[in-house]
Amino acid sequence: MGEGPGLSGRPGSADRRRRLAELLLRRELAAERAAGAPVRRPRPAEPAPLSPAQERLWLVERIYPESAAYNELSAFTLRGPLDTAVLRAALAELVHRHEALRTAIVERDDVPMQVVVPDAALTLTVDSVDGLPVRRREAAAAERAAALGAAPFDLGAPPLLRVALIRLAERHHLLVLAVHHIVSDGWSIRVLAGELIALYAAACEGRPAALPPPGVQYADYAVWQRERLESPEVAARLAHWRNSLAGAPEQLELPTDRPRPARESHAGAEYLFTLPEELVERLERRGREEGATLFMVLLAGYFVLLSRYCGREDLLVGTPYANRAGSGLEGAVGCFATTLLVRGRLSEDPTVRELLRTVRGTVLAALDNGDVPFEWLVRELRPQRALDRNPLFQTVFALHNQPVPLPPPPTGLTVEPVPRPVVAAKVDLELSFLRTPAGLDGHLEYSTDLFDPSTVQRMAAHLGVLLAAMAEDPDRAVHDLPLLTPAEAAGLAAEWRGAARHGGQDGRLRAVAGILGCTTDDVWLLAHDRGWEQAAARHCAREAMRQDASAGGLARALAAGADVLCLPASALPALTAAYRGPRSGNGPRLVLLRGDGPVPPDTGAWFARHGDRGPQLVSVWGPERTGGWGTLLVHRSDGGVHGPLGGAAPGTALAVVDARGRPVPPGVPGELLIWGPSLDGAGEGSAVTAPAGVDLPEGAGPCLATGLRVRRHPAGHLLPAEPPSAAQAAALMIEEALRRHPGVRDARVQRRGSGLVAYVVPALAAPPPVPALRRFLSETLPGRPAPGAYVYAESLDAG
Template sequence: MSTPPSRESRISALPEHMRALLRARMAGHAVVTDAIAPVDRTAELPASFAQRRLWFLEEFRPGGVEYNSGLALRMTGALDRQALTWAVEQIVERHEGLRTTFDAVDGRAIQVVHPSMTVQVEHLDLSAYADPAARDAAADRVLRERLLTPFDLRVGPLFRVLLVRLGDDDHALLLSMHHIISDGRSLDILTGELGACYAAALNGRDAAELPALPVQYADFAAWQHDRLTETELQGGLEYWRQRLDGLQPLELPTDRPRPTVRSGAGAVHAFDIPQELAAGLARLGREHGASLFVTLTAVTQLLLARYSGQDDIALGTATSGRDRAELENLVGFFVNTLVLRSHADPSATVGDFLASVKGTVLEAFDHQEVPFDRVVEALAPERDPSRMPLVQAMVVLQSSTSAAPVFAGLRTEPMSVSRDALPFDFMLEFEEREGELQGAIEYGTDLFDAGTVGRMAGHWLGLAGALVAGGSGRVLGEVSMLGVVEREWVVGAGRGVVRGLSGGSVVEGFAARVAESPGAVAVVCGDVSLTYGELDARAGRLAR
């Protein structure tokens, strides 16, 4: 007999607008019912608040690719290229966002919705490769190159389609867009509707049976500007002013000095979270009336506090922004960034810290309607080009991935496309997949080496395990992030690294080792080794 889904899982499966209504009713808030109405297309169409921020960033540093998004699908079977091209045309006609470019009028970012726009399906043939491994490597390079090709926001199109032929019945399909017209949900919508239009083409129908769209993204942006006036925003902005007052940038130790202008170059380190640990984190949350997201956030904030030496940690997270039924099936950029600020006081208990993080998360979501762009304007009007404003690190929990999109006569599966662009210094992303929890750290390669980030992932797992095993009454300062091997390396006298550490600090243990055996080898890197005496001398020179 299968285990019934938990209440949290059942609630998370609801559409976002239904979850928003449920949250509002449970909090005793009035439910907003003012409908979004279509606006005159001959009038000036304002960019949404979220779009204004990306427009500003692009104008400040043109040609960036941090906000390129997309997905790739492996398609096995007899693919009809003509049907696919027709399906793309139908999708572009259906969603105005795919026909939108941007401009500025008197310094204001505006949307330009084009009556029609051609999005070519680019074709590339790699089937001549004799070695499948070499062919797949070439395909990954091509997909990555196209995904990271800059968009021109003024010219467009901001939506690209690439079909790569790998064999007679083997293709890779890449859909790529600029984030200013899309988000994660948009990609799911696009692939689902593309499959429906593809099936309609194969069956000779003039159109796919898709639900009507009551509004388009430009209508939402106009409604947002009309509704979120200065008066309406004042209460929410005041909350964020008080909540983020005195916030300092996150200063993680880096492998290289921070550049004066961040490049956005990034990489990803994936890691597995053991099933027993994932279950323990969920159980720890339930014991404190908190969601899995709260426990993941708490572990991440504690990790960053240990690495930075700062108790006051602000993390960003993303909300879908689709809290209305009209927006559920619409392609567009609805995501908003929230700031989660908590104090990882070493003298606090684990239970108190979890309660604090839970309160922070709930309050932030209660004020999620305030666009992040407006929070930045209110609190950080002077931009630092070396880092993102307000938050430099993110934490995100993705729901279980939806089923692979259905394309008639084809077997589809997602393809991983390597990318090296990131808008933040550091992001911990978690995904629930078929009852398992996967982790990934996206990091800025301007600052961090792969080995450093790998150790950070290990320390995250160490902290998570210690929190689960330690109990609510344990003091945070006593929670260790070291793994078994590291503890043995540091403490174990049998390894001869630091003796007598249990009676003093690491510094004291090292000093004792220098006095005892200055000629003994302390560290080895490749063909280079340093004795304790040499290491102590170098440390002294560095300190001076």
């Protein structure tokens, strides 16, 4: 199981032998560079400096002392007879063999150092869930394992390892190990697991364990690495990285479901999927044609996916690198792994073949210079640092081969690794694959601060579409590769075909009238500013009324008992405060909210206050060339929205496309296109062809490019192109909460200096006291930021 760019291909194949020879040659060169490799220092040794990787982890721990993001958790199912006393002795010997497990991170003269203590007692925590019903034991054991990994470590109190044994039945146990990354890495976990089994088996069988004596320890390596980093050779490698990363973007602006928090919480989850063996074999064949490994082919596909999602053609991806070649460290435990940066450039519209060749060269160059710690690259490049994201890269890619089998346990006992649940995300998004006989097991780990599970699931599906297209046609330009799944493409095509079935303008008006419960004449009048007054006059203020958003205007409209109330969408907060419920059946049946743009207003405060008791809310918007009816959405009380044809008004079709006119997936920003069989020939917007993959009916006119950037929700309605910033989201949340207070008609929250100010329009003559508002917000939004000052106003019209 490799930590980074690995080999691919079938054992014994000529291609694999060639790549193996290439890798061995590179390792020999690495060994030559490692002349004067780390040596074991005399014991007892003086305190050693931290390695650059340890220094970064120590700093992270200082910033996030309660975080468990860098706790490495692993678990093993044990079935058969188990001697707990022998297991304790084996664990003690494991701690004795590896100084990293007995290392304390301390400060000497304000400088962090690592000190190896002669003894660090490890406690084996024994727990049991066998008293629970059988069907609940697995889940209960998993919860206790997760709790072990979620507790932060005190870096100054070794051992930085916890072990728990959870009994599920007499001959069924779960062994859980949690170790901090500052003294370990993925390779180290496998070393520890293998040695623990070997020590336990030897003790049970009354023989010495066939393990080599401890060699170079991690503190020895840290001293050697610090000395080597001052060498001319490393200076030359730093020059390579400066040149190869010059002008590279420091941030990957993936479209997210929520604004990025001011500080990372590292909360994470994962989505699992599979690439079938047939596809993997075709990808390997494409790679062989260009001298590329499976790792390089998959990374190329990931570059294309990221480019299509974020609209960038210059990308940086991190990939883990074991960093142990040529230095005799294969059996050592410590934080050796580093991150290689791989740059993907798609700006010259390469074909799949061309991209594979480029990625191959970039990966090999990164390997040639991979012994420069990532932390030194950060120091050298000096990227902008922030607490809300990782520097230089925010996404990781890795390909792992099948792990090396564990040593045989004693007779009668079986040991099986347990896939660990992801509960911490070190970066925004991490894609990894594990090679199996059935193909590739994919893992997409993601920050739950930023992404919903459904979004990550769609990403995995789109990656599968891209990879299949790369395998099918390597001479195709990567920007022309399909991205949408067959179901998404079929749904878009069906929407556009459906728009043609309404038979022109008359058919559209009848369909809209059926939804709104109006006549077709009313629908036409309500769609145009010049028609609001005519509609109101025709129906004697009983059927339709256009009003401004002032308190007096809303009060008069509600008192008049109009059946249909027509308002700008910006007036919804004021209507929310002014509406007092139906009065003897004379309240409006329908409120038509006409927006200045295609994104519907937030109706959360309305439904929180009025529920289903009020009139039906309908949002409409449309450029003049659509006759005023481009989008039409009927709001529901559950906070969602519902619109015929996925948010498009009847007789209208919508698509969100990228700069090349290709439809983008839900949640990805792009330009809004509108088409309908009866689009007017004049007005704002420009005529363009239909989006790629959509066939318009014969004789259909062009589409309307609105010039508006939006995203589309999976349900069909439109969203702002970017989620609000964390500060904007906090202000909007407070505004919505304040509007729910019975003494508040409207509210606006703005940042002034370093704090928030709430502007409040009282609903009654006597404004609610400020302490009451503070108390209301603390109960409604516990733990959230709150305004530092409150200002009462008669209206918010002046901003």
